[in-house]
Amino acid sequence: MGVSRPQKAANGVSTRWVYVFCIASFFLGVVVINRFWAIPDPLDRDKVSPEKHRSEEASFQTGDILSQVSQTHDVIMTLDKTISSLEMQLAAARAAKGDSEEASPVVTKLGTENLKARRKVFFVMGIITAFSSRKRRDSIRETWMPKGLEHKKNYSTFLSSTSLWFEIGDGLLKLENEKGIIMRFVIGHSATAGGVLDRAIDAEDEQHKDFLRLNHIEGYHELSSKTQIYFSTAVAKWDADFYIKVDDDVHVNLGMVGSTLARHRSKPRVYIGCMKSGPVLGQKGVKYHEPEYWKFGEEGNKYFRHATGQIYAISKDLATYISVNRHILHRYANEDVSLGSWFIGLDVEHIDDRSLCCGTAPDCEWKAQAGNPCAASFDWSCSGVCKSVERMGEVHQRCGEGDEAIWHTSF
Template sequence: MGLMPTSRYQKGGGGVSTRWVSLLCISSFCLGVLVVDRLWGTPDTVKPDKEGSSVEKRQEQDPELVVNCEKKESSLHVGDILAQVSRTHDVIMNLDKTISSLEMQLAAARAAKTGNEERSPVVTRPIVEQLEHQKVFYVMGIITAFSSRKRRDSIRETWMPQGDELRRLEKEKGLVIRFVIGHSATPGGVLDRAIDAEDEQHQDFLRLNHVEGYHELSSKTQIYFSTAVAKWDADFYIKVDDDVHVNPGIIGSTLAHHRSKPRVYIGCMKSGPVLSQKGIKYHEPEYWKFGEDGNKYFRHATGQLYAISKDLATYISVNRHLLHKYANEDVSLGSWFIGLDVEHIDDRTLCCGTPPDCEWKVQAGNPCAASFDWSCSGICKSVERMEEVHQRCGEGHGAVWHANF
């Protein structure tokens, strides 16, 4: 059945049980008519000849031949019925897939409409922009905060195109790159006005209907994917932190290998310990859900950078009000895919170290898609070091324009 939007199980939403009952009733009726017509219908009239009926004549000539012919004719009837049943089943399955696809699209559209209606006046965009649903290859959202202006500038000065080049990248290559941020607890305050001014200058933000806060990263990630799906029709949606070095062209080439797969979750997979002790970084208040003390999380992509396909981003958008959020954002995302038919892809080129690690790989002809320091969960002192990492591990200014997606 694939990924089922929640709306299919709600009253009045065209639920699965109601739809299947209807389909089975239709198919049962058709099959019943077919069987009755084949087995109990009025036989064709056989015109008798002068010497008696054709059946009586054949019985007199060769009784065994008549029995064999009747068996063969009965077998043909049964074969026809089974073929009809098989074709009916195929039609039902194709119809169900079509309905599932339409329901997913409808639910996503409704979620997008609700999201737009709920937007804060501070972050509301013009109607024309809200209706835009451009087809692109990937959307890369760089998660950032009010206090991270210097980090954003270090990215703008290195691996993220600016101005006309950024818009050309979207138009010609289908690559969308945006800084992602919500609003403050006091909408319209000094923090929001500062972001408004920065956005007017660079035009490289995606604003969310979300109150910023460190302990709200899971919610912010969820709203980011929902907002991005509503705005762009992309093959992939990427989340990256603002202290990570990225090679956009190599990211595109990496994702292109998985373009034909419907539900993929790509990143550097890990399974860290569940931390139950209060007051420490990455403490998990709901540690008891993961079993005994000392247990590890399920496999999930590390939060510095990961990508998901369109179906998964749509799934998050449709079911966002039901998806549970744990303390750690990367754990939350991984939990949303547990139990779904999702392919987890562990790609270590998305988590190379900073020089000399990524530099050696460039010299070997295998440049990395992303680089950061595990010890800092990002590039240590990224504002000061981003330029160095870019010079030694970057893909080159023109590489993204020559990459094939």
């Protein structure tokens, strides 16, 4: 047994010297803090009792710390959103490059120019519709969709007229320019491209200028695919903070929707809607039958949490994620289930906002009187406003926020 020697750290520095450096750093820190710490005026201190001074000092320090914590949290959230956005843009660029390699030079050039020319907006609202839903679209144009300044016809006139010319375009243009809100009816094309159904939509679009046409063959059992293509198309066309999907038999208050989304604007990955977890229906012939029911476990199990399909919103990063990965995202029979499944395993914040699934009157009226106006209203029994063509005007009158609300709401 010899004399013990000082141990050395892994980098060859003696442990004794490490202790010396630590102690020296501590005292140096104390000296620096004492040198630069603000010293109050002795004259002012004499005017305040020691107890009151200590209380005020503690209060000031607590408030200052809370303020700094709040500011730090805001900075972190902003950085997180920026980093996430850059990552998704990089992924989108890679995907676009991969797609463009298979396209002709002309198509590639046009696609690149369109991506560069994307307009920055607050949110895009896609109203999912079908060829047979002309009257539903007209009921929305006559009620909660912003109208042109000279469009003052009443709803009874609308119901009795089949040749009513809507001055919708002015209202939508004003909405885009002043509020950064894009609204479009979303529809694909028929199995026989250029047929009578497609020509009817072309004529309607020429009249109203309020359609977003998809490269998609329409069909009830293709809603998951249509939803996926809608988000991909909207992301390529507009650079929005949020992208919304809504059915054409739902009543919407745009001002309330905008206020709801504005509260979550700083978050990078949000999925907003009325969250539910319904049963998986494996029995054939029933509505909402799920052919792949076996994937969800034993009989009687429920789906994972997802937003009900009448209306929901997703942030830009999630819409971009759908666009980038559209070729490998699995589509279930029900589109709301499909959307929820695409976010399983991702770092996504699910926001359950019940103002997006109010009932029609009297439910929407009671909530408005209680100070909780609804962003969207429909009847659960019909998965939309029951007899929406006949009742949308009544629902708008009783549940609406007022036609001028959207113009007076700041986001």
